[in-house]
Amino acid sequence: MTAFKTAEFYEILGNTGGRLDREGPFLVETLAEAPSSVVADVACGLGLHALFLAGHGAEVHAFDLSREMIDHARIRRSHPNLTYAVGDMCALSGGPYGLVLCLGNSLCLLDSTQKVNSFFQSVYDHLLPGGVCVTQTLNYETPAVKRPRIRVERAEIEDGELAAIKRFLPKENHTRLSIDYLGVAPGDMFQASESFTLHHWTARKLSETAENTGLQVKGCYGGFDRKPFREDTPDMVLTIQKP
Structure with missing residues (x-):
């Protein structure tokens, strides 16, 4: 992994x-x-x-x-x-x-x-x-995307699991999106992250x-x-x- x-x-x-x-x-x-x-x-x-x-x-x-x-x-x-x-x-x-x-x-x-x-x-x-x-x-313009929120996505893989934790932080005319990726399997782990500014x-x-x-x-x-x-x-x- x-x-x-x-x-x-x-x-x-x-x-x-x-x-x-x-x-x-x-x-x-x-x-x-x-x-x-x-x-x-x-x-x-x-x-x-x-x-x-x-x-x-x-x-x-x-x-x-x-x-x-x-x-x-x-x-x-x-x-x-x-x-x-x-x-x-x-x-x-x-x-x-x-x-x-x-x-x-x-x-x-x-x-x-x-x-x-x-x-x-x-x-x-x-x-x-x-x-x-x-x-x-x-x-x-929808209310749902105007407030800070966290979304977690998960999926099972062979002998393990993957997940993405997404954090949305709206500010005026843009949203800051930060994503942490996690993967676990017996004896192994993977981590990565990335971030974007969405206008x-x-x-x-x-x-x-x-x-x-x-x-x-x-x-x-x-x-x-x-x-x-x-x-x-x-x-x-x-x-x-x-x-």
Whole structure:
């Protein structure tokens, strides 16, 4: 267990099957409406969505800033239609794309309007006319995410157990997230930690920034079920198109 990496904690503790059950139909419908099946998945993490769309016939180029995540995804989620590369979400490469994805609250890692503008400008520059960008972030207007909280995630493995202790500390326009990873097995233990600052981007601010680059917001949903976005919906899903 001493060789465990944080990507493996994400893999084991994350509800990967449940996510695709919720998000997959939306992504397949959006892919079918895109002007081409060439897809960029930025901040791709474990490669979950990238592999899913590659399995539905898309040519997928997946990027993440973390070398560890990219190496993990290459091993666990390879496909003939799928390539992985280390890359910054604010500086896309390749294309032109019919569809760009930025899911998993990744946009909230950007801590300034300038960086969000760089993201949308890069999307605009690499999308085909009529191409679509889908972003998904948490809705930080809901009461549940405005208060400090702790969440513990556990999973059993062969002869052992893994756990992640997540601490959320909201402050004004951002939340500090600290995570401690623990793994135990007979005669062995693993510990690791990481922390992030998550900016509280609103639907209005993201929409305005996207439109300032020439993109057009076509939909704002409270989740991948396409229900309308409201102040009390947990997620914010935007569909944004290049004219």
